[in-house]
Amino acid sequence: MTATATPTVRTGILDCVQVNLAVLADRRCGPGRHLGLGARLRFRPEPGPDGLPTVDPSPEEHLRDGAALVGLRAEAFAQRVPADGLRAMAERVSVVYAVADTYDMPWLPYAGRARMEHSFLVGAHRDGAEIEDTYDNETAWGPARPGRWTLPWERLPTASFACALSPVREYRAPRPQLCLDDPAAYVEAYASHPDRLAALRRLTAETWLMTRARQLHAAYREHLGERLDAEGHLRRWDQLTATAFIALRRAERGRPVPGALLPELASLLTADREVFAVPPHRP
Known part of the structure; x- marks a missing residue:
């Protein structure tokens, strides 16, 4: 595995669901489009683990809301997609956006150590699955840095969901909005x-x-x-x-x-x- 990606998006202000959506937004729609992910500032906590409230929405909700903000539409949406299903999707479309468990992602320092939902991009390469992940963060087990990796298909995690993302025809930059609870x-x-x-x-x-x-x-x-x-x-x-x-x-x-x-x-x-x-x- 080698990490050789230079991100074109502001990775340091994006979370693990947004960051790879941001890459596609700029590639499909032009530089700076990914910043639309910040149009709506929300503080509306929901019940979460351990009886504590959380500001973290479900990854699927987060993806759909974010895609709408940057003018992308989720297509060929599928849930519980194993590695061979990701391969089949990647052979039909240029890039698949997927979310899975970090515990099973060999390119991240979380692998085998911590469980959380995390996004990545996957395409079909002659040598296997071409993974791209622009996540940028310091972790307890070392840094996670943007990169591209080619892996055997069988090493990919089962995705909790996966989809293709394409631009919508008509798009207006969203107005800034605050949704702030007490x-x-x-x-x-x-x-x-x-x-x-x-x-x-x-x-x-x-x-x-x-x-x-x-x-x-x-x-x-x-x-x-x-x-x-x-x-x-x-x-x-x-x-x-x-x-x-x-x-x-x-x-x-x-x-x-x-x-x-x-x-x-x-x-x-x-x-x-x-x-x-x-x-x-x-x-």
Whole structure:
């Protein structure tokens, strides 16, 4: 396996479902199209694992919402697709977008260590499956970096779903939109959860997702030509993500964790509404 991809999208502000959708958006529709993934800033938590609320939508919902924002349409959609099914799809279309379990992805440091839903692109190559994954992140087991790999088809994971993505004929860049619920119940759920370690593990992932979402939304607003005074706010979100990670590591070692974590989360979620206020629409 070799990693030889140079991404053309802003990988550092995209999550693991968005990042490979972003690649297709720019290739099919032109440079910068992927920033439309940030048009809608959402904070609408749903019930999640361990009795904790989560801002992380299901991968299928996330893919469909994101595709609509960048002017792509999912076609030949299939669920529970084994490796031979991915091969059959890839031989019919140029590129397949798929989501599967990181535990079974040999090109990622999560392989054999951690389970989460993650996207990748696959095409048919004369030497096997050509995998492309532009995910960019530091993990507990080393860095995940954008790359392309050629693998035997049998080494591919079973996809929870897979599809082809094609441009829609008529597309209008979406207007920025805020969908922000009151954060009080969300923060309280994490503050009062009886399993502090489970709460911190989930909160580490949640703050990572929320920080990237806000960075992406700011990038889209700037792409549209807006002057957004969000730099300091985004730095605080970055710091919160780092604080959550440190708190988790301390908790895993039985050490006390920073007491300011949840108050800062509440403060940032409350401030989002003012920092990202959308100006009135002018026809």
